[in-house]
Amino acid sequence: MPVSRRGVLAGAAAGGGLLVAWWLVPRAYGTPLVAAKGEHVFGAWLKIAADGVVTVAVPQLEMGQGITTLLPQIVAHELGADWRQIAVEPAPVSGAYGNVPLAQKWIALWDPLAAGLSARTDALMATRFAGAQRFNATAEGTSLPAYEMSCREAAAAARAMLAQEAASRWGVTWEECEVEGGFVIHGERRASFGELAEAAAGYSPHDPPPLRPEPLREAPLPADSDQAPAYPRIDLPSKVDGSWRFAGDVRLPGMVFASIRHGPTDGSELTGFDRDAAGEIRGLAGIVESKRWLAVAAETWWSADAALEAMKPKFAVSAPVSSNEIAAKLDTFLTGGEGFIIAETGFGAAAMTRVDMARRYEIEPHHAAPVETATAAARFADGRLDLWLASQAPEQARIAAARAIGIATEDVALYPMPAGGSFDARLEHDHAIEIALIARELAKDGPRPVQLTWPRRDELIRSRPRPPAWLLLGAQLSGADDGAIDALRVRIATPPAAREFGQRLFGNLTTMAAIRETSGQPDPLACEGAVPPYELPGVVVEHVPVEIGLPVGRVRGNSHGPTTFAIESFIDEIAAKYGREPLSFRMAMLGNDVRLAACLQRAAQLAGWDGGADQSGQGLACARIGDGPEAARIACIATARQGEGGVRVIQLAAAADIGRIVNHDIARQQIEGGLVFGMGIALGNPVKLRSGMPENRDYAGLGLPLLADCPAMRIEFIASEAPPADPGELGAVVAPPAIANALFSATGLRLRRLPLLSDGI
Known part of the structure; x- marks a missing residue:
């Protein structure tokens, strides 16, 4: 009888005994860091030089999100270093830096047969895979969940080793010593990191490391605060003077x-x-x-x-695709294609016995289009x-x-x-x-x-855009004539983009081979965000996988972008039809999510929300990304005004809850950048295909926001005790529906396609 790995794992798990598989056995990885002259290595995360410079290894790609500041900041705080003595270097590819949370989230992409046996098994598999395959990918906002504790433990161990060496010189116990500002201190005696490093590196690290009682935390600041950051970005000066080196x-x-x-x-x-x-x-x-x-x-x-x-x-x-052909396929499959239920909450599909209101939303492909090709x-x-x-x-x-x-x-x-x-x-x-x-x-x-x-032309030709998605939302409403939703059905026609991407990344397949391999497969990761952040009696989400002939991939916000746009637009349409004020209508459906409620209330205060009355030009949207306490939340109010040049977005006010804030300045930058990115999605030009080629093949043709187009922004964070969550996707996801709802308020036109001005206004 043939034996598969899935069979072995399933049998072991079902038997209730120890789960035994050779590839789950823990592995130890030596430090990949190499000391330069005068440096001394303290584990896989940091080196201390004779001049006191602390160099921190960063295993994630710095692409503007500030990871080369965040991880060193965590090390500096836990170590007791002066921020001015911190340096960074990109970490070499190594099993010591495995991104376990991302490996676990993507387990269906690298091992679909064994995924989902149990939460414990998935976690063990992810840990083993991330280390053995040296998987330290940067994605899904997983940097802090993956590396914060490792950085803290490495820094705490190094702090204890430095204190031990100083204590041995002074004839005291190391626990009596304080470490701060780059010095070990006992009473009037002080010793710098540099003078202690060589001898301290010879000590054995403490197991477990003596962590400080509290992790690094920064308090939220008012939207109009100009307080200087406690930990300025390390990469900022070199990016300003041009010395920062890109590829x-x-x-x-x-x-x-x-x-x-x-x-x-x-x-x-x-x-x-x-x-x-x-x-x-x-x-x-x-x-x-x-x-x-x-x-x-x-x-x-x-x-x-x-x-x-x-x-x-x-x-x-051979068989070049056009935008019209893609749209026709999505249209056909949305109404007649086979759907797979990928999510149900509450009473699920059984809750819906009729459809009282239905709307269709269309999202065009969107390209990442980074500045550096x-x-x-x-x-x-x-x-x-x-x-x-x-x-x-x-x-x-x-x-x-x-x-x-x-x-x-x-x-x-x-x-x-x-x-x-x-x-x-x-x-x-x-x-x-x-x-x-x-x-x-x-x-x-x-x-x-x-x-x-690559020339810009080839970047657009070869990039894999965020897939197009056609969504059909239907609601069963209560008989009280107040628009209350009893049941919601979300039907999404879109390619199985995550599975396709996984075949390219992990299977090393060509793009067309990846499309063939995943054709017709349901893909929950391609429909993330389709379960709304509201407590409704019943929700069912169906994925209708569509092969469109165009390779697709990942772009900031990913599937949360289309699903949030459709859901928040639909909620606004129901509120308008039944004369409900959009903010209170949402608040009534939040159930126990007091964190999102706080975001909505604060965003309303920041924007001077007037109830979204006709011609006010204000539009509201909210989003939740992630699950459990680690989920990030945001509410945004866009304000649009009619002018000589047409309708213009003049303000974006947002309140976000990202749990414990590690670096307030960087978090705010990420929200601001995401909102501008979302403006580009909402108001930019669609990349239309004709005979397989984009009609626009340069940056100017994308219609991205210029500096002069950027509205005033008011951004605040809600104080939270939850674990830190990533702010990078929030703005990109919430801005398009907020802008669409603002344009409806300003003009009376309901735009259900992204980009919003695809067909003019």
Whole structure:
């Protein structure tokens, strides 16, 4: 009888005994940090130098969210260091930095057969997978849940070791010593970290580490506060003066620069190009052709791109898709396709015996479009590949690059670089594969480093947008003529985007192969946020998986964006039809969620909420992202006004509950950035496809908000004792429905498609 791993696990779990599997056995990972001259390593997270500088390893991609400040800040607080003596370095890819919470959330993507046996089994599997596979991906706002305690424990252990060394010199017990400001102190005696580090590094760390009684916490500040942050961003000065190095800033001796042309669709094949046309371009270093793309390397990137333009590569395209075809498929499947129930609350489907009100909402694909296009540098020599690139999943990028050129993963060294934005675009690793192939080809004439930078055109062609989603919401209302919702059905026609992405990331499949592998599969992760944050007697969510022929992926907010837009627009429509004030209508449905209620009340105060009366131009929306006490909450009120240039959003007021605040300044920046991102989703231009190609292939065509378009913002946080939650997605999710509801208030027009001005106004 064939035995599967799922069978073994299920049998062990059902038997009630110890769950035994070789791959669940705990593993220990040595410190991956290497000490430079004068430095001393204290575990996997920090080094202390003779001059007192404390260097903190950061295993997450810095892409503007401030992780290179947050983790060092936690270390500095727990260690007792002066913030001015803190430095950072990107952590090498290592099992010591496994992102267990993300591995557990994505377990259905990397091991769908074994997922869901039990919460304990999933946790054990995730822990083992994250370490053994060196999975330290940056996504889903999991950095603090994954690494805060590890940073605290490492810093607490180092603090005790420093105190032990000082105590041994002074003839006192180490528990009598205080550690603060970069010094160990006992009475009038003081010793700096630098003078203690060498000897202290030889002590054995305490097990368990002596943690401080309370974790780091910052109090919420008023919306108009100009108080300077206690922990200013580490990356801010270098970003202001231009010395911060992104992937595009890497320079190596003898480096050449490459540009690339991809076919219109993922199934395109390169059929020809005019090689002779490149002969007039000076400084050419090589031409590299692949089945689906053409690249040129030259002494400057501009020369390489000009050569590609002159060579006019041609591609054969099979079954190119258009936006109209995608819309037609979604329309057909929304009403007639097979649906899979993926979530039920309360009485579920049984609660709905009729539909009293129904509305349909349409969400176009949305591209991440980070400022820095896909960029990577590489050097191939003696069978080894060195990579410099920004990646949210560095180990998966290493594996993909190694497989592409037929070498072992251990022969690929990846040097993590920050990203100029990402919004989940750098979870994909196409550029890692391409730079590996280009570097290997150029190395045939002798090792030569090369840097690949995608043109904006190719970034839009090859990016996997957030999938389009057509949603049909139906409500059964009470007979009291007050709009109270007795039951809600949410039907979502959208591709199984998370499963498709998982096949690319973990299965290393091509995009078209990933689409075929996941076709027709229900995908709960592709429909997150469809269960509203309200306590309703019955809710049922159906996913109708649709194959649209367009590869899709992850973009900031992910599925919470479409689902929150539809739900909050629908709630507003019900309130308007029955003459209910939108704020009190929502408050009445919140049940025991006092945290979201507090957000709604505070947002109303910040905005001067007038009840959302006709022509007031104010629109309200709220959202909850996550489950349990770790969930983040936000309420937002948008204010729109009619002007000479049309309707304009003049203010966004938001109140958020993100649990314990670690860095108030960064949290506020994340909310502000998310609100602007959400404005781009709401008011930008849709990326329309014609014959597989985007009609707009430059930044200007996206219609993203300029600085002059940004409204006044009033943002406050609610004081909370809950665990810290990520603020990065909240603004992007809540802004579009708030703006849509504000436009209805200002104009009387109900816009049910994103972007809101897709069909004019």
